[in-house]
Amino acid sequence: TRRGVPEAILAEGKTPTETADLAATSVETTRRAVVTRVDSETAQAVEAGLPDPVDIDYDERARTLVAHAPDFDAPALDATVAVVTAGTSDAPVAGEASVVAREMGATVEWLEDVGVAHLGRILDVLDPIRAADVVVVAAGREGALPTVVAGLVDTPVVGLPVSTGYGFGGDGEAALAGMLQSCTVLSVVNVDAGFVAGAQAGLVARAVDAARSGEGSN
Amino acid sequence: TRRGVPEAILAEGKTPTETADLAATSVETTRRAVVTRVDSETAQAVEAGLPDPVDIDYDERARTLVAHAPDFDAPALDATVAVVTAGTSDAPVAGEASVVAREMGATVEWLEDVGVAHLGRILDVLDPIRAADVVVVAAGREGALPTVVAGLVDTPVVGLPVSTGYGFGGDGEAALAGMLQSCTVLSVVNVDAGFVAGAQAGLVARAVDAARSGEGSN
Amino acid sequence: TRRGVPEAILAEGKTPTETADLAATSVETTRRAVVTRVDSETAQAVEAGLPDPVDIDYDERARTLVAHAPDFDAPALDATVAVVTAGTSDAPVAGEASVVAREMGATVEWLEDVGVAHLGRILDVLDPIRAADVVVVAAGREGALPTVVAGLVDTPVVGLPVSTGYGFGGDGEAALAGMLQSCTVLSVVNVDAGFVAGAQAGLVARAVDAARSGEGSN
Amino acid sequence: TRRGVPEAILAEGKTPTETADLAATSVETTRRAVVTRVDSETAQAVEAGLPDPVDIDYDERARTLVAHAPDFDAPALDATVAVVTAGTSDAPVAGEASVVAREMGATVEWLEDVGVAHLGRILDVLDPIRAADVVVVAAGREGALPTVVAGLVDTPVVGLPVSTGYGFGGDGEAALAGMLQSCTVLSVVNVDAGFVAGAQAGLVARAVDAARSGEGSN
Amino acid sequence: TRRGVPEAILAEGKTPTETADLAATSVETTRRAVVTRVDSETAQAVEAGLPDPVDIDYDERARTLVAHAPDFDAPALDATVAVVTAGTSDAPVAGEASVVAREMGATVEWLEDVGVAHLGRILDVLDPIRAADVVVVAAGREGALPTVVAGLVDTPVVGLPVSTGYGFGGDGEAALAGMLQSCTVLSVVNVDAGFVAGAQAGLVARAVDAARSGEGSN
Amino acid sequence: TRRGVPEAILAEGKTPTETADLAATSVETTRRAVVTRVDSETAQAVEAGLPDPVDIDYDERARTLVAHAPDFDAPALDATVAVVTAGTSDAPVAGEASVVAREMGATVEWLEDVGVAHLGRILDVLDPIRAADVVVVAAGREGALPTVVAGLVDTPVVGLPVSTGYGFGGDGEAALAGMLQSCTVLSVVNVDAGFVAGAQAGLVARAVDAARSGEGSN
Amino acid sequence: TRRGVPEAILAEGKTPTETADLAATSVETTRRAVVTRVDSETAQAVEAGLPDPVDIDYDERARTLVAHAPDFDAPALDATVAVVTAGTSDAPVAGEASVVAREMGATVEWLEDVGVAHLGRILDVLDPIRAADVVVVAAGREGALPTVVAGLVDTPVVGLPVSTGYGFGGDGEAALAGMLQSCTVLSVVNVDAGFVAGAQAGLVARAVDAARSGEGSN
Amino acid sequence: TRRGVPEAILAEGKTPTETADLAATSVETTRRAVVTRVDSETAQAVEAGLPDPVDIDYDERARTLVAHAPDFDAPALDATVAVVTAGTSDAPVAGEASVVAREMGATVEWLEDVGVAHLGRILDVLDPIRAADVVVVAAGREGALPTVVAGLVDTPVVGLPVSTGYGFGGDGEAALAGMLQSCTVLSVVNVDAGFVAGAQAGLVARAVDAARSGEGSN
Ligand SMILES: Nc1ncnc2c1ncn2[C@@H]1O[C@H](COP(=O)(O)O)[C@@H](O)[C@H]1O
Ligand SMILES: Nc1ncnc2c1ncn2[C@@H]1O[C@H](COP(=O)(O)O)[C@@H](O)[C@H]1O
Ligand SMILES: Nc1ncnc2c1ncn2[C@@H]1O[C@H](COP(=O)(O)O)[C@@H](O)[C@H]1O
Ligand SMILES: Nc1ncnc2c1ncn2[C@@H]1O[C@H](COP(=O)(O)O)[C@@H](O)[C@H]1O
Ligand SMILES: [Mg+2]
Ligand SMILES: [Mg+2]
Ligand SMILES: [Mg+2]
Ligand SMILES: [Mg+2]
Ligand SMILES: [Mg+2]
Ligand SMILES: [Mg+2]
Ligand SMILES: [Mg+2]
Ligand SMILES: [Mg+2]
Incomplete structure (x- = not known):
């Protein structure tokens, strides 16, 4: 590890x-x-x-x-990762992110079906998203949700494009391109790379946890 | 003509x-x-x-x-086209759309700088957008604005991708792909095709105008 | 809905x-x-x-x-959508468009097998196409039919590219590109997005119907 | 040579x-x-x-x-090449084709501005196109003209895509893809390759001329 | 027909x-x-x-x-089409070309396995290739054979790219691009479009046959 | 802000x-x-x-x-961002990242010319890289440096592809693709998006600083 | 042969x-x-x-x-080819390279699982790599290993990209692009072209063997 | 060095x-x-x-x-590199290869304008090509020359694609793809990477020279 x-x-x-x-x-x-x-x-x-x-x-x-195993010594971080999905088809990839972050010791807040075409739903879940230390946002098709979320929170956001969609820009390419072009501040992982997104969020959670426990001040 | x-x-x-x-x-x-x-x-x-x-x-x-010319007989339609832009760099292309729609006789409602990362601004201009018969939404970079607008109005929306952005998906490709992948109902024109977007909106305005004047009922 | x-x-x-x-x-x-x-x-x-x-x-x-259900209150619009296909392989995708427009309440005029390489056939079906309030034109391979139709009618045309074709530009890419490059006025949906094309046409039909019933004059 | x-x-x-x-x-x-x-x-x-x-x-x-030079012995073939253009911006590339075919000895029939969105114009020039032994058709943007022409003549057609257009499929790519995907029988040269199209037509003209002079019967 | x-x-x-x-x-x-x-x-x-x-x-x-059918009146042209293949995997696509040309009435000369990496083999079959009125050359992978053949004959050559190859440029894209970039005079059809290549060659054969029978002199 | x-x-x-x-x-x-x-x-x-x-x-x-301005109240975070470059041509883009992180209040550690083809150099600068709370690694051409660095540190790494290189994969595409494909854990921004990389690192620094000051423990 | x-x-x-x-x-x-x-x-x-x-x-x-066959006269070269793989999924393609080089008579040194994210492992196997006359390095995903190896040896390196990876740059494209963009001196073969890489290394081994046996001095 | x-x-x-x-x-x-x-x-x-x-x-x-400088101690290898170009426009890139190989100490044999459409020319220069220990072949447009040369020699060939050509596959992409797809054994460098091709050939020349001087036998 x-x-x-x-x-x-x-x-x-x-x-x-x-x-x-x-x-x-x-x-x-x-x-x-x-x-x-x-x-x-x-x-x-x-x-x-x-x-x-x-x-x-x-x-x-x-x-x-x-x-x-019974004697496994599970890590526990004093830090929270929010995992947000745009639609039901994003759930498997976002689920990978969630599992990895949890196994790294973070508390995971799961918020699903926060479609960009229904702004009311986004506003409903804003409080738990804002309460997290770092946010993973999974979205397929046009992949606009991470941009909208990053415009509403104060913490780092990791965009996770999902290989849904068809025709031009299908298979996650439009989502990836849209996140890379985002007019807000985001970083991104590859299409369907739920593991990487969760682990990157976990690394931020570890940094926050270490700071909370008093490590590493300059 | x-x-x-x-x-x-x-x-x-x-x-x-x-x-x-x-x-x-x-x-x-x-x-x-x-x-x-x-x-x-x-x-x-x-x-x-x-x-x-x-x-x-x-x-x-x-x-x-x-x-x-002084004797030009300008068309006048009983119909409104809203032209919405995401940012200032979308203005030239959206301006083309506006001019064409106006020259076809439509009333044009111009709403600029309605960025997707500031939801408050969108809600502010929602009333005039909703009052129009058809909406053109111009957006560059990740091109998410037409999707957000189409989720909020009852009328046809024409997405107009703009060739801003750089790196992967730059030059309007991410915006075009995002609009084609939109999880709402939209139709789209080519990158920077302000003329075509305005004219397509003008054709819808003409159909509405003709219906208002009592033409063509089945 | x-x-x-x-x-x-x-x-x-x-x-x-x-x-x-x-x-x-x-x-x-x-x-x-x-x-x-x-x-x-x-x-x-x-x-x-x-x-x-x-x-x-x-x-x-x-x-x-x-x-x-027996008590379903089906919408009925005073407006017509023409759905035109270039060849038999376009029928499934165009059929989706047709069903959605009909479920939105429009009268649907179905005109099939209007290939661009046989101009006579196009001229034969021109009258019913011209009589509609909005036209969806589905075409695969080189996707030229929407351009030819838009050159012959006075109403809005929505191009619907279909994923036929093989080799370079296959899978609907040539058709999509051709419609986006059209030298006439068209708007376009993604490859095989019959649902979106039909719904966009349905939205125009709703606008026309509302105007016919006297709603919304400025 | x-x-x-x-x-x-x-x-x-x-x-x-x-x-x-x-x-x-x-x-x-x-x-x-x-x-x-x-x-x-x-x-x-x-x-x-x-x-x-x-x-x-x-x-x-x-x-x-x-x-x-005064003593140059210009070739003269008993064969005609028609060069057809879709719009004025196709003229330079088509002009290259015309010059090469003429220098190979063919009679060149030049027919310009035969846009695909105005079917009347195509029908007007059909007689001289049909009278030629081989046809070069230059078209940019969506590149549909060669398909329409090939559906109306009995002779070989060489499609010549031109690098007009912008956005997705611009620079002649949509035109090239459309001609390669054509639902009629065509062969094609590269974008802006007027020289090659004219020379290929010239080679057909040479074969026809040789046959007319009685060469090569099996 | x-x-x-x-x-x-x-x-x-x-x-x-x-x-x-x-x-x-x-x-x-x-x-x-x-x-x-x-x-x-x-x-x-x-x-x-x-x-x-x-x-x-x-x-x-x-x-x-x-x-x-027994009463089918098969066409018979006084003209020959050579069909040349680079390797055994090109045979099915080239076979399509051959069948179409024959059904159009041409005599077909079939020359197979003329790889570009063994120049001796090309020189061996040069006589029958040169004797034909028009040549179809099928090649996959790097698609260089049509260029080499066109450098050795006096007649029109139609390049037919085949979807062999893997990795970058696989599926016939390298072959198509190479033929479009050829430094000799060629026209080209889409990847695996054996039918189109054979029919285009058949159209040239028809033009030659008509000329041989005394039709169409200017 | x-x-x-x-x-x-x-x-x-x-x-x-x-x-x-x-x-x-x-x-x-x-x-x-x-x-x-x-x-x-x-x-x-x-x-x-x-x-x-x-x-x-x-x-x-x-x-x-x-x-x-003299009365500007500059933010000051108790957190460090390392900015690492692969070569001299990466300096302008990495410089943007550095400026933004510094203006957000982070201490910036600048480490330049850490080429992947000279492993000794990487090992020399490992201590200051490891001491930072988050690392931005800028690299052009094949973009391998972020992968190598992420394999050596315990903190989050943000990959910043730079538009150097020519031919296939030039203009930063190979670097972007390589970082997205990395076999280690990284997140990425678009080609030349130094501002975004620096700001994303700044957001992590803010989270760490807040934790160090005792904010936000669960 | x-x-x-x-x-x-x-x-x-x-x-x-x-x-x-x-x-x-x-x-x-x-x-x-x-x-x-x-x-x-x-x-x-x-x-x-x-x-x-x-x-x-x-x-x-x-x-x-x-x-x-029992009477097969196997070639034997006084030259060594090292075949290095980045990960276990590169083994089949690298195995092809190894077999071909061996069948050409070279001694093959096989060094597997030399991942770029664990520099220690590379340093461990450096001696046998340096002892070879030519090196084939197989790598998928970001394909950085050949660059790192070429920075450490004195002999020719042939990069062999492998079709692992997913999302943008997957199927070996990122690996190929990265090797072509390498900031060191490398030559490259196509994705998964183990046979070609092994044979090219075998040709170098033959040249070295011939030189060792005293052939071909100028 | x-x-x-x-x-x-x-x-x-x-x-x-x-x-x-x-x-x-x-x-x-x-x-x-x-x-x-x-x-x-x-x-x-x-x-x-x-x-x-x-x-x-x-x-x-x-x-x-x-x-x-007067006291520069120029390396001198007992080995020859042939540099072959397809056309005059390949000369600058091939010239870079030549200079680097010479500065590494190799004897350089320069053979220019060996177009693939004129087989006679290739056969004329075959002797000096065959006499070299390693061959660099530069070619633009369809890039077929390295394949033809590799089919005729016994030594390693490095393909060097040149950014000539226009339209589809222009800027060296068709040449690169064709060399990667070659049906013979070749390795390749990036488009216009004359320096890399010359240096890779120089590395082979060094290996041969070392072998000739009796170094490194197993
Ligand atoms: N900004 C524009 N975008 C797209 N089409 C345009 C634009 N301006 C003019 N056109 C159309 O392009 C054609 C003019 O082309 P041209 O003959 O080259 O001037 C006409 O059909 C115009 O309606
Ligand atoms: N054929 C179709 N093409 C595009 N969208 C569709 C199609 N059929 C259903 N939809 C839309 O896709 C969404 C359903 O997605 P899902 O939740 O995966 O069933 C709904 O918004 C539907 O309106
Ligand atoms: N406009 C053109 N398009 C394509 N090929 C051409 C053109 N003009 C000349 N050529 C050919 O390009 C070659 C000349 O290339 P160069 O030696 O660079 O002058 C000759 O084979 C010409 O026949
Ligand atoms: N024409 C060239 N093509 C590829 N690499 C080159 C070329 N000329 C110089 N180089 C290499 O590029 C690097 C110099 O890059 P720079 O530090 O930007 O001058 C050195 O490693 C050179 O060996
Ligand atoms: Mg989405
Ligand atoms: Mg935008
Ligand atoms: Mg079609
Ligand atoms: Mg055109
Ligand atoms: Mg081949
Ligand atoms: Mg680099
Ligand atoms: Mg790897
Ligand atoms: Mg060449």
Whole structure:
């Protein structure tokens, strides 16, 4: 776990058995396994392959599986990450971001379905977004939500483009381009890179936590 | 003037003299000249080349010049087009749209600097936007404004992407892609095609005007 | 139904059961369901899941399914939308446009197989196209038909590029680019965005209908 | 002159003096010079540098200069090439095609400003187009004209995309893509490749001429 | 059969039954069917669906099927088309070109596996290539063969890019770009557009044949 | 100054006089002006146009000009931003980042010419990079430096691609793509968006500073 | 075997039987078969189809199969090729490079998992890399490893981009662009072109071997 | 001089004075200066700024300037690099390659104007190409020449794409793509990267020279 970022296992492109073996080794050596892009068949193989007693949390929508050995010493940061999604199809990618930030020890505030075409909804959830130390905003299609959110908060925002949309600019390209062109201040990760967005937010949370505990003042 | 759309003269790529000659011919034959992308040197050449008395309107920011002969019979529609811009750099392109719609006879409501990162400003100008029969929304960079506006009005919206921005998605490509991917209902014209956006809005205004005067009921 | 545009359920990417559940909820809450990109298996699931008596219209070619509860109060506009297709492969996408416009209350005039390489055919169908208040023109490959139609009518034209074609410019890119470059006045929606084109035409039809009923004169 | 195609000198990117020297050498060795993309300064330098008496033809709009020594034995084919342009901005590129075909010995029929948005104009010039043995059609922006022409004639058509247009698909890309996607039978050359289009038409004219003179029957 | 080009049925994207029905109708109305991109299951369906006696020619490699009714009056041109391929993977696309040219009545000379990296092979087949009236050259990957062939013959060459290759410029884009950039005189069709290349060559063959029979001299 | 980010004036595309006027107004209303992409002529115009006494800092290499009125209350954060550049050509863009972070109150640590092809140099400057709370890494051409740095530090890294390079992937596209594809955890801004990178780092610095001063603990 | 590069059979896109037949013919005529992109079903078919006794080496990870007849006279060069991979997903493509270089007679030094984000690992394997005469470096995602290696060795480096990665620059495009933009001296092959990279390294090894044996001094 | 590659000064983007200063420093510290992309004004400034006596070689066509102090100890390799160009417009870029290889100590064989459309010319220069230890082949437009050359020689070939050409694939993209797709064995550098191509060839020459002098046998 360099920088506190857990080594995650990407299940996509591996057989259930390969993934299960890697997860078992990870639990053995680090007392934890974080697996992403897991379908239900793979989840079963992983669960079957892990020793007892292990605490397993499989999130079907986010397609993530996290396993903690009883003696795993979970990090706990005094810092909050808000994860905001534009629509239901952004949930899996945003879910990855959420899991990673949580495993890095941050408190995660999840705020979903905050579409840019319904401004009322954004205003409703503004308080919990503003209360967080750093915000991840996932959006597909035209990807305008991170810009709107960054115009309303005081904290760093990480834009997470999602590969929805079709035709010209589809597959997340319009969303990525829109976030890079944003007329507000944002930084961005690659299309569908939920893991990276969550980990970057986690790194900010770690910096804030360290400052809160009195580390590192100049 | 097919469909009521004036034949415009695109000054860009022509010498001042060529443009002036075309404008003079246009006034002679149609009693009007509409010239776009006019710099001040060309404007002077055109003014010098037109017969007296002619009513000349040169808009330096929109880079348009309109000339009406005294006997020009200006169209007048019972319909309004709102032209909304995201930022000051969108003004020249949006100005083209405004001029064309006005020359087609529509009343034009101009609403400028309605940035997507300042939601308060949008809500301030919502009433006049809602009062129009059709809306043109010009925006560069991430081009999110037409989506936000279309989520707030009941009328057709035409998105007009502007070639601002730099790096990936610059030159209007992110704005165009974002409008095409919009999660609301919009139609779109090409980057910087202010003339086309204004004329399309003018065609809708004509349809509304005709309906108001009792034409064409089924 | 904001702006009179029905909330549609996109069946693509959902299981038949998920789609059927969403459709049942939609009928329950809004007395109507509009489902797009429906294959026959999904259509059966939806039909089975809807309460009796409901009026169901499944269009196999357009891949749309519309359900009306007996007490659904269908809108009716005094306005016509023409939907024109270049070839048979444009029919599914154009069909989506047609269904949405009809569900918004417009009368739809369907004119198919009006290829740009056979000018005679275009001239044959010109009268019904000209009689409509707004025109949607669907075309794939080189996408030239909207330009030719817009040169022949007096009303607004919405270009709808279709993802046919192969090689360079295939998948609708040449059609989209051609419509954006058109030397006539057009607005455009994204590739295969039949729903958006139909809804934009429906919004124009609503404006015309309101004007015909005497609303909104300045 | 391989295949009867004259070696042309591309003035663009050369100094007037360099171009003049190459033209003088060309006249000396082949009794002819064909220079393309010539501005007026270069034209003067070339004229000054050529020996007397030489017959010089400088076409300002096509930006071509052709020089024949008195003893140049001009080829003469019993075959006609039609060169058709969509708009005035296509004229320089189409002019290059015309000059090359003529220098290969073909009779050239020039038909200009045959825009695709005015079908009447196309029908007016159909007879001379049909009378030619091969047709070059130059078009910018959406590049639809070659498709419309190929749907009306019985002979081979070569599409010549021109780098007009702006925004998405500008600089001739939409025109090129549209011609490659054409739903009729066409072959195509690169954007602004007037020289190549004219030479390819000239090669067809040579094949027809040879057949007319009785060569090569199987 | 406009311009003598047969109406072909594209089997790809149709069920075997749909294709068989269209083929049967084509034979009934035109005494011929030309079907492209046919797999063996479809070929069987088509054969089963055609009336007896019909002459059927299914080319497995070119994936084409041609059916002639006994009373079909096949065209016969006094002209030859050479079809040259760079490698074995170009054969299916080139085969389409060959079938169309033959059905238009041309004599077809087939010359395969003429790779650009083995100059000896090119020189071996030069005589039959030179003897043809027009040449189609199919090539994938870097697509250099049409340029080399056009440098060696006196007749028109049509370049046919094939969607082989991988990585940057794969799927025929490098081949298409290379042919459009060729330093010799060529015209080009879209990637994998064997039908178009063959038909364009057929149109040249028709022009040559007409000239040989004494038609159309000026 | 929303979020503490100063409103900057982009001199590029404005005349020296326009820029000077905007700078004077900015000093008048906010007691400060931050101008970016300033050439020396514009710098003189701005200096001449500002009232006395004002503290002016013109950085020729970064092309930034900062003016503080005597009563300007400069923010001061207890947090450090490291700005690292790969080569000398990255300095102007990185300089923008540095100025913005400093104006937001952060201490800036500037580390230049840390090329990825000379690993020794990276190791030499590792201590000051590690001591910062957040790191901006600017790199052009292949843009690999942010990846290497992020592999060596414990804090958040913001990648800043610079528009150097030529040929395929030039103008910063390879650098942007490389940073988005990074196998470590990074977030990214658009090509040459030094202002955005600096402001995003400044926002992290503000969060750390607030935590150090005891704000916001959960 | 021109230039000593073995003719390889690409199994991808062929049936197991086709591949087996080609392999048998290759052994018969050249006493060797080199097959690439082989899955286990194809490997079995090839093994079954080869005559006895033949020495078969199937590398499951590299997906290559090499067969030598007993009387095959294997080349042996006095030269070494190092093949370095950035991560485990680069192994199949790098494996192809390795097999080809070995079959050309070079000694191959295989060094895997030398990620750019862990500089220690690179320094560990530097000695065997430096000892080789030429180096192939395979890397996906951001493709930075060849640049780092080339900065540390004295010999020619061939960059081999691998089609890993997703989103913008995915499928090997970022890696290719990064290697082409490298600020060190490298040459490059296409994405996933392991065969070409290995053969190019093999050609350098042949040149070195010939020089070592005293050939070709000027 | 790492790997024997001279540190070159890129004059493009620097003032004549800046370049002259860097050149003077380079001569002072390394006894040599290699300057690329030098125009005549800069060449004069450099010459004026260098101390006497220095041996200066300014190549106007290659736009390179090389200066050797009297005590410069020029490397001399027992190895030859052939530099082959397709056309006259490739000469400047190929010239850069030539200068770098020579400064690394290789003997350079220069073979120009070896167009792919005139096979005779290629065969004429085959002997000196074959005699070299490594070959750089520069080509623009369709970039086919390196493929043809690599099919005829036994040594490593480095393809050098040149930014000639226009329209689709212009600016060297078609040439780069064609070389990456080559059906022979080649490695490639970026468009116009003459310096890199020459240095890579120089590295091969160094390896060969070392082998000839008996170094490094295994
Ligand atoms: N700013 C503009 N944008 C798009 N089209 C324009 C513009 N100004 C004029 N046009 C149209 O372009 C055509 C004029 O082209 P030209 O013949 O080159 O002057 C006419 O059809 C005009 O209506
Ligand atoms: N065929 C379609 N094309 C574009 N948008 C659609 C289509 N069908 C449904 N929609 C819209 O897509 C959204 C539904 O998305 P979802 O929540 O994923 O079902 C709603 O706003 C619909 O109005
Ligand atoms: N306008 C043009 N477009 C394309 N090729 C041309 C043109 N003018 C001349 N050429 C050809 O370009 C080559 C001349 O290139 P250069 O040696 O650079 O003068 C000759 O093969 C000419 O036939
Ligand atoms: N023509 C050239 N093409 C590519 N790299 C060059 C060229 N000339 C000089 N260089 C390299 O570019 C770097 C100099 O960049 P700079 O510090 O901007 O002068 C050095 O590594 C040179 O070796
Ligand atoms: Mg969104
Ligand atoms: Mg905007
Ligand atoms: Mg079409
Ligand atoms: Mg056109
Ligand atoms: Mg090929
Ligand atoms: Mg760099
Ligand atoms: Mg890598
Ligand atoms: Mg070339």
